Structure formats: C-alpha cells, structure tokens
Amino acid sequence: MTESPANPTPAHVPTLNIANVLTTLRIIMVPFFIWALVADETEYGLMRWVALAIFAVAMYTDKLDGDLARSRGLITNFGKIADPIADKLLTGSALVMFSILGELAWWITIVILVREWGITAVRFVVIRYGVMAASRGGKLKTVLQAAAILLYLLPHPPTAGWLGVVALILMLLALAVTVVTGLDYLFKAWQLRAASVGGTRK
Numbered sequence: 001m002t003e004s005p006a007n008p009t010p011a012h013v014p015t016l017n018i019a020n021v022l023t024t025l026r027i028i029m030v031p032f033f034i035w036a037l038v039a040d041e042t043e044y045g046l047m048r049w050v051a052l053a054i055f056a057v058a059m060y061t062d063k064l065d066g067d068l069a070r071s072r073g074l075i076t077n078f079g080k081i082a083d084p085i086a087d088k089l090l091t092g093s094a095l096v097m098f099s100i101l102g103e104l105a106w107w108i109t110i111v112i113l114v115r116e117w118g119i120t121a122v123r124f125v126v127i128r129y130g131v132m133a134a135s136r137g138g139k140l141k142t143v144l145q146a147a148a149i150l151l152y153l154l155p156h157p158p159t160a161g162w163l164g165v166v167a168l169i170l171m172l173l174a175l176a177v178t179v180v181t182g183l184d185y186l187f188k189a190w191q192l193r194a195a196s197v198g199g200t201r202k
Contacts, residue, residue: 019074022065026086029058030093037097044155052153058090059146084123087142088116094149103152108175112145115182126189129196137181144174 033054040047065083069075092113098104151167 013074013076015076015078017072017074017076019065019069019072020076020079020082022061022068023079023082023086026058026061026065027082027089029054030086030089033058033090034093034097037101042101042103042157044157048153048155052150052155055090055094055149055153062087062090084120088120091145091149092116094153098152103157104171108171112175112178115178119182119185122186122189126192129192137177137184141174141177141181144170144177148174 033051036047036051036054040051062083065079069079095104095109095112099106099109148167148171151163151170154163154167156163
C-alpha cells in the first residue's frame with residue numbers, strides 16, 4: 001500500500017490490527033535487509049540472496065497490508081502515517097546501499113530520495129485541506145522502483161553484462177516516472193490548498 005486511500009478512519013478501528021502489524025514488520029525488516037547487503041561485501045553470494053528475499057517479502061507485505069486494510073475496514077491514522085514511511089525506508093535503504101557499494105550513481109539515489117521524502121512531507125502539510133488520492137502514475141512508480149531494485153539485488157555485478165544494462169535502464173525509467181509524478185503531486189497539492197483557501201474566503 002504505497003499511497004494512502006482517501007477513506008475516513010472509523011473511530012472503532014483498533015490501531016493494533018493485522019494490517020498495521022504487517023506495516024510495522026516491514027519497518028523491522030529494513031535493518032536486516034541492510035545487514036545482509038553489508039555482510040555480502042559485494043561477493044554476490046548467499047547473503048545477496050538473503051537480501052533479495054527480505055526485500056521481496058517486505059514488498060509483498062506492502063501489498064498485503066493494503067489489501068487487508070481496505071477489504072476489512074482496518075484503515076487507521078497510524079497506518080496512513082506508518083505505511084508510506086515503511087515504503088520510503090525500504091526502497092530508500094536499498095538505493096543508499098547500492099550507492100555506498102558503488103553499484104548505483106549517487107545522483108540517482110539523491111533525486112529519488114528528495115522526491116519521495118519531499119512528497120511525503122507535502123502530504124502531511126496539505127492533509128488539513130484534504131487527502132491526495134493515489135494516482136496511476138504513483139502506482140507505476142512504485143512498481144518500477146521495486147522491479148529495478150530487485151534486478152540490482154540479483155547476485156551478479158549490476159554494472160556488468162546485459163542484465164546490468166537492463167537494470168540500469170529500468171532504474172532510469174523509474175527515476176523519470178518518479179520525478180514526473182512528484183511534479184504532478186506538487187501541482188495537485190497546490191490545487192487542493194488553493195481550492196480550500198478560496199472556499200474559506202467565500
């Protein structure tokens with residue numbers, strides 16, 4: 001669940017529910033994911049597979065907690081805040097680790113992180129005016145980022161061979177969609193605030 005739905009939060013929904021537990025679990029998995037990459041020491045062996053498995057499981061919990069929250073009416077304020085933070089921590093840690101290991105240019109990591117955390121901050125700022133619903137572009141961005149990271153996590157030098165080329169192309173595509181959707185969200189945030197302020201003045 002990469003973007004929070006615009007559903008109101010029922011007062012009777014307990015914070016401690018299966019969807020929020022999965023979100024918390026995803027946050028807990030981040031340091032283990034980082035540890036596996038560090039332990040591999042770019043040998044592209046067993047620990048690299050472990051890192052890939054942790055990331056894949058974490059991404060599955062991302063989908064699962066969103067499905068459960070929507071289907072069972074388990075949407076809470078905690079989930080709205082913790083879910084995007086969990087997503088950013090997971091993908092952000094992967095990108096930062098790739099750059100530290102010399103597998104991904106720092107400028108790519110920085111641009112994506114600035115967009116991700118910047119839009120998250122904007123969402124919190126404009127939440128008083130309303131909730132920005134998930135867009136198709138935002139969902140596509142998440143899929144592309146996850147696919148690119150999974151390719152980079154495969155136990156092979158990501159800068160060598162045809163697989164490395166495919167991984168880089170996919171990452172650059174994810175970067176482009178990330179930037180474009182970021183600008184789109186900024187425009188929507190401006191519209192949301194302008195409409196709210198204009199309505200208040202009337």
